[in-house]
Amino acid sequence: MIFESCSEIRSQFSDYIDGVCLAETVHSVRYHLTHCAACASELNRYEALHAELCQLSRQQVTQQLALRLRVQVSQELHRNLFQRLTVRLENLFRPVLFPSVAGTLVALVCIVLMLGAGTPRTSNIPDVPLITPPRIQVLPSMELNTGAQPLVLVTYVNAQGRVTSYKILSGQQSPGLMQRLDQMMYYSLFQPATSFGQPTNGQVVLSFRTITVRG
Numbered sequence: 480m481i482f483e484s485c486s487e488i489r490s491q492f493s494d495y496i497d498g499v500c501l502a503e504t505v506h507s508v509r510y511h512l513t514h515c516a517a518c519a520s521e522l523n524r525y526e527a528l529h530a531e532l533c534q535l536s537r538q539q540v541t542q543q544l545a546l547r548l549r550v551q552v553s554q555e556l557h558r559n560l561f562q563r564l565t566v567r568l569e570n571l572f573r574p575v576l577f578p579s580v581a582g583t584l585v586a587l588v589c590i591v592l593m594l595g596a597g598t599p600r601t602s603n604i605p606d607v608p609l610i611t612p613p614r615i616q617v618l619p620s621m622e623l624n625t626g627a628q629p630l631v632l633v634t635y636v637n638a639q640g641r642v643t644s645y646k647i648l649s650g651q652q653s654p655g656l657m658q659r660l661d662q663m664m665y666y667s668l669f670q671p672a673t674s675f676g677q678p679t680n681g682q683v684v685l686s687f688r689t690i691t692v693r694g
Contacts, residue, residue, distance in 0.1 A: 485511075485518050492525045610674050613683045616640065617668035622659070630656070630687040638678040640669045648684070 488511045494500045495508050512519045613636040630650035635643050642664040672681025 485515060488512075488515070488518055489521060492522055495522075496526055496529050611672060613640070613672045613681045614670040615667070615683075616670050617666075619663055619666040627651075630660075631684065632660075632687075633682055633684050634664065634669075635680070635682050636669045636671060637680050638671050640671045640678075642667055642669070643680075650687075 488508055491500060491504055491508055495505065500508070512522060613634075628650050631648045632645050632650075633648060634645045637643050645660075645664055669683070671678040673679060
């Protein structure tokens with residue numbers, strides 16, 4: 480039996496070490512090992528592992544040790560599987576490696592020529608801000624007595640420019656102040672926030688001191 484790839488050869492290592500291979504298989508494995516250093520190194524690792532296993536005495540292991548051994552075996556099998564996959568891909572793509580490199584170089588040359596063939600065109604369309612916050616248009620005349628500290632609030636404005644709600648962040652609060660603030664927000668008008676040029680809901684932070692606000 481003649482094996483054509485490293486993965487096929489390595490699949491026979493276990494039987495080869497145990498001495499249960501056919502004579503034709505043994506001849507094929509030995510011939511391949513004389514020309515492939517990677518497989519020869521892998522066989523040496525198999526033989527070393529086999530020798531260590533044979534030297535182990537039969538004894539009852541603890542559950543923790545058994546679990547650790549299962550984890551190590553699983554990791555080893557996963558690593559061997561990755562190596563076999565790498566070797567198989569290497570054997571598969573080796574005949575087309577040079578054409579692939581040549582094709583890649585040709586594609587890069589074409590891209591460079593296309594990029595150098597023209598210059599980018601400038602657009603006459605004015606830039607539109609992606610997102611803009613609400614802006615005050617109308618505030619009714621109202622006297623707000625905020626005390627010693629300024630009154631800071633966040634105001635929520637809908638796409639029609641009307642206040643839907645507000646929340647006081649800091650400042651003195653009183654029933655009379657809240658009533659005047661409710662009236663001011665009810666009759667206020669904002670330029671709504673925009674997203675990609677379209678009106679949308681937004682919020683804006685306002686700060687008031689003890690002044691008379693006139694529209």
